Amino acid sequence: QVDRGYAVASVNYRLAPGVTAEQMLGDGDQAVRFIKANRSSWGAGAGKVIASGGSAGGTIALLLAAAPGYFAAAGPGPLSGIDPKVDAVISLVGPSDLRSYIEGSTGGWGPGVAEGFLGCS
Template sequence: MHSDRLQRRTFLLGTAVLALSPSLVAAQSTVMRGVPYGSHQLNTLDVYLPQIAQNAPLAIMVHGGAWKIGDKSNASVWRNKGRMFNDLGYIFISVNYRMLPEARPLRQAMDVARAIAFIQANAARWGGDARRSVVLGHSAGAHLVSLLASDPGLLRAGGAYPWNATVALDSAAYDVEEVMFGRPARFYRDAFGDDRAYWRAASPLARLGRERGPFLLVCSTKRLTACPNARDFATAVTARGGDAMVLPVALGHRKINTDLGKQNAYTESVLKFIRAQGLP
């Protein structure tokens, strides 16, 4: 009975096969670059406004880069996704945060929480509706947004409140303890160190509570652990009464980031999930 309930609540989308509407074309947008949300030079974000922004929903993107590199303004982070969301009437925001070695993942997550708090406080003056928002992250960024979505208490510590939907793009770090007890790559050791208490504190799975929005966990079928880890996390979410969907795609880690927003079945599957949460 319990297993049947988990099966019903965990929705495995499978490899995307839907066709994208040809109406998704790039629209002109106004960009506000380097908007500060904190005192550090990396506490900045870029805001991409659609042609008309009136109570517009928000799409917030957190870049990856092994917790030590990457930038909000890299084309792979914003170009296709920003154009797509602007065309759909969203305000698209790309977020920077402090990097290793200055800031470890928990501090980075707090930067992201403060960025989201700033966005929520300022959305109305940009023409946005902070109560309608999706948060996306790729790789390390997917870990950070999943961590915050798993524990709204951590999010509230940064002054923010939960959003409508989380899209995690190809993270393999939902269960940090399991990663670190194995034979992790050097960048994991650089990020999470040797302290087992820290592993648990920085693990979305360990912090998973009962207050969390729905997850879409996109994973690359070309990576050994990405989809199994996503499925395990989805099962844990549903066991706590939440909703999580796993979307396996036959794309590499980088292309999962760059190809979202292009006219393809993968993009349409992501949009289908977002629309199912009551967003445009």
Template structure:
């Protein structure tokens, strides 16, 4: 199968997210935590699952001046080893000034709930956003997702598992799709079956934890050792790849000290088949 070309929207949303995550928007980078650049308004801590967990919330960034046409939506998923990090502040929020709506999603951490809780939360948030598209003036046919590290892993899972009913749904809005039209995966782990050996083979990787121990974020996420193949398969974006996946942009530094570069090489090769 030939590698699928990016649509114009996919290229724009992936590049826009990449630029923002690099911190190229000086105005936002210099803003105080409680201050947004002029022209952006924010709705904070919106529950995407009514009466759900305290973590099941998102922040929404919109233009202060209503757009004439429905806006493409960037969904940002933060990193933090599936056990930390925060949806705020959101590095992609400046993309509102470039014609996008932005949602930054919080999810349950692995100390509280093991996989698939994290991807279920992200998919529930996407369905909630689609269900409220008219209220917030989104274009439900142009939804992209971006994240780095653990957020890259979850973004990749949203891309490969979305729209397939591969995982039990939570949070309602099941009439809405959790499929997205573009993915920007920034150094996210892609295959839990191969990450241990790839880390051992990569001279740049200097993990601050030992795999298959209580301090290992990979094992903590799935609730067991990584040699449990069924659970390692279930959590791995590479396991869900199919010919109808949306376009991907994968970004990964060759000298990454935490996630082996080979993870993204392996994932890209499977996506291209």
């Protein structure tokens, strides 16, 4: 919808089990940088970047906004000079307090979910 003043990019990230939250957030960080680096070639211009997601994607969007650049891939890369800051977040049921998962009070989702996501036990 560039002709209406906005563009949308759908981003994939690696999923648990098998990856940690830090790796998922690194994927999100790289996606924001890639979008910012390439948006002018797509005709999107230099407007605001809004991160949005549902469930785990919402949590990733929240954390990317709260700590821009913290989850960047290690070492310099072709996108390392791009600012990963997002201008706003729309989180659709993104868990922001994982204590209920760790305590096992989420109706079937227990400590294993939080431990797998956080990469700890």
